[in-house]
Amino acid sequence: MHRPHIVILGAGYGGIVTALNLQKKLNANEAQITLVNKEDYHYQAAWLHENAAGSLHHDQLRIPIRDIINEKKINFILDKVVSIKPEEKKIKLEDQTITYDILIIALGFESEMPENHGLEENAFFIGDINSARLIREHLEYNFACYHNEDVKNNGRLNIVIGGGGPTGVEFAGELVDRIPEICKEYDVEKALVRIIMLESEATILPAVDESLQQYATNSLASRGVEIITGATIKECNADTITYEKDGILEVIPTVTKIWTAGVRANSLVIKSGLQTKDGKVAVTGEMKAPDFQDIFVVGDCANVIDQKSGKAFNPTAQITVQQAALVAYNVVAMIKGNKLKTFEPRIKGMVVCLGSHDGIGQIFNKRKLFGWKAPLAKRLVDTQYLLKLGGLSLALKKGKFKFLNS
Ligand SMILES: Cc1cc2nc3c(=O)[nH]c(=O)nc-3n(C[C@H](O)[C@H](O)[C@H](O)COP(=O)(O)OP(=O)(O)OC[C@H]3O[C@@H](n4cnc5c(N)ncnc54)[C@H](O)[C@@H]3O)c2cc1C
Missing domain, CATH: 3.50.50.100 (FAD/NAD(P)-binding domain)
Incomplete structure (x- = not known):
C-alpha cells in the first residue's frame, strides 16, 4: 500500500x-x-x-x-x-x-433512554463535557432560585437519578459530597435536599458481587441517598417523575432528573x-x-x-x-x-467510587476493595493513563493527586 x-x-x-x-x-x-x-x-x-x-x-x-x-x-x-x-x-x-x-x-x-416516557425531553444525561457542565449549572441555578420564590418549590431541591448502575452510583456518591457545599453557598438547609435513586432491578450494581452491592447500598443510604429498587420509571415531565413499584404509582416533584441507566x-x-x-x-x-x-x-x-x-x-x-x-x-x-493479532482483553478489575473517600472494587479477579482504597486505585489508574498520554508533565497538570497539581 x-x-x-x-x-x-x-x-x-x-x-x-x-x-x-x-x-x-x-x-x-x-x-x-x-x-x-x-x-x-x-x-x-x-x-x-x-x-x-x-x-x-x-x-x-x-x-x-x-x-x-x-x-x-x-x-x-x-x-x-x-x-x-x-x-x-x-x-x-x-x-x-x-x-x-x-x-x-x-x-x-x-x-439510550426508554422511548415515550418523556425522558428524552425532560431528563439530563452525563454524555460529554457540555452535558455534564449543564447539569452542574442546573443544580446550582435551582438552589439559587429556592429563596427567590414566595411559594417554596421543593422540586428544586429533589434530585432524581434514574439507574443504579456504576454511573448512577458514582454520580450519587459525588453529589453526597458536593451538596453540603452548594447548600452553604445558597443558604439552603441540607435536610431539605433529597437525592433519590430509582433502580428497576432488585439491587443497585446488579453486575457486582453481593458483598460489594451491600457495602455500596449502606454507604449511600447512610449518607442520605434514598435508594428505591424494583422501581420502573413510567413518566417524566418538567416538574415530576412517576415510577411504579409493586403495582403502585408514586410521583416525585423534581426539576432535576438524571438518566444514567443506558x-x-x-x-x-x-x-x-x-x-x-x-x-x-x-x-x-x-x-x-x-x-x-x-x-x-x-x-x-x-x-x-x-x-x-x-x-x-x-x-x-x-x-x-x-x-x-x-x-x-x-x-x-x-x-x-x-x-x-486477535484482541485478548486483560481485565484488571473494576472500581466504583462512592465519592472521593469511599468506594468498592474488585481487582485482579478476586481481591475486593472497600472504602478509601477504591478511589485511590482509580486515581492510580487515571494517573497511569495520563503518564502514557503525555508523560509526567501532563500527569502533574491534570492528575487527581493533590500533591501533583497543587
Ligand atoms: C460518568 C461515566 C463514568 C465512567 N467511569 C468509568 C470507569 O470508572 N472506568 C472505565 O473503564 N470506564 C468508565 N466509563 C466508560 C468509559 O468512559 C467509556 O467506555 C469510554 O469513554 C469509551 O471510549 P470511546 O473512545 O469509545 O468513546 P469516548 O470516550 O466517548 O470518545 C468519543 C469521542 O468521539 C467524539 N465524537 C463523538 N461524536 C462525534 C462526531 N459526530 N464527530 C466528531 N467527533 C465525535 C467525542 O467528542 C469524543 O472525543 C464511564 C463513563 C461515564 C459516562
Whole structure:
C-alpha cells in the first residue's frame, strides 16, 4: 500500500490512544494520518460524573488535542462527522468530505433512554463535557432560585437519578459530597435536599458481587441517598417523575432528573450500514468491521464478545484503551504486510467510587476493595493513563493527586 491515508474518527480514549500509538510506530513517509474530532480537546469520560456534580472542574478532565499529538505526523481536523460511507470510502464532515484507505471508528457512546416516557425531553444525561457542565449549572441555578420564590418549590431541591448502575452510583456518591457545599453557598438547609435513586432491578450494581452491592447500598443510604429498587420509571415531565413499584404509582416533584441507566454506540455507526449486533459494530477478533478489510472499530462503538461468558464486554475505558493499542498494531501490520493479532482483553478489575473517600472494587479477579482504597486505585489508574498520554508533565497538570497539581 503506497503511503495510505489513515483516518481516525473520534479523539476519546479509543481514538487518541490509537493516534498516539500510530504516531510512534509510523514515519510520516509511511502513512498520512488524520484525526477528526468535534471538539479541540480530548476528555476523560470516566470523570464526567464529578464534573456533573460540580466537584471537579471540566478543565481538569480535558486536554487540548494539539498539546499531545505531533502535528508533523498527525493532521488534526476539528469538525463533526455527519456520515460514514464504507462503500465509497468517504467520510462526510460538516465542512468537508474526506476519503480514506484505512478507517478507525472511535466515536463513543450516546444515551439510550426508554422511548415515550418523556425522558428524552425532560431528563439530563452525563454524555460529554457540555452535558455534564449543564447539569452542574442546573443544580446550582435551582438552589439559587429556592429563596427567590414566595411559594417554596421543593422540586428544586429533589434530585432524581434514574439507574443504579456504576454511573448512577458514582454520580450519587459525588453529589453526597458536593451538596453540603452548594447548600452553604445558597443558604439552603441540607435536610431539605433529597437525592433519590430509582433502580428497576432488585439491587443497585446488579453486575457486582453481593458483598460489594451491600457495602455500596449502606454507604449511600447512610449518607442520605434514598435508594428505591424494583422501581420502573413510567413518566417524566418538567416538574415530576412517576415510577411504579409493586403495582403502585408514586410521583416525585423534581426539576432535576438524571438518566444514567443506558448507553448505546454513536448512532452514526448504525446509519453507516455496517453490520451491527445490539446497536454496535459486531467486530472480528482483529477489531475489524465484518466485510470490510479497511475498517477498524474501537471502544463503545464495538461489540466484543467475551469468549468465556458468550456475552459482550461492558463498555469501559479500560477495555477501549487495550483495543486501541491492538488496532494501532494491526494497522501497522497491515501496511507492512505482517500478520494481524486477535484482541485478548486483560481485565484488571473494576472500581466504583462512592465519592472521593469511599468506594468498592474488585481487582485482579478476586481481591475486593472497600472504602478509601477504591478511589485511590482509580486515581492510580487515571494517573497511569495520563503518564502514557503525555508523560509526567501532563500527569502533574491534570492528575487527581493533590500533591501533583497543587
Ligand atoms: C460518568 C461515566 C463514568 C465512567 N467511569 C468509568 C470507569 O470508572 N472506568 C472505565 O473503564 N470506564 C468508565 N466509563 C466508560 C468509559 O468512559 C467509556 O467506555 C469510554 O469513554 C469509551 O471510549 P470511546 O473512545 O469509545 O468513546 P469516548 O470516550 O466517548 O470518545 C468519543 C469521542 O468521539 C467524539 N465524537 C463523538 N461524536 C462525534 C462526531 N459526530 N464527530 C466528531 N467527533 C465525535 C467525542 O467528542 C469524543 O472525543 C464511564 C463513563 C461515564 C459516562
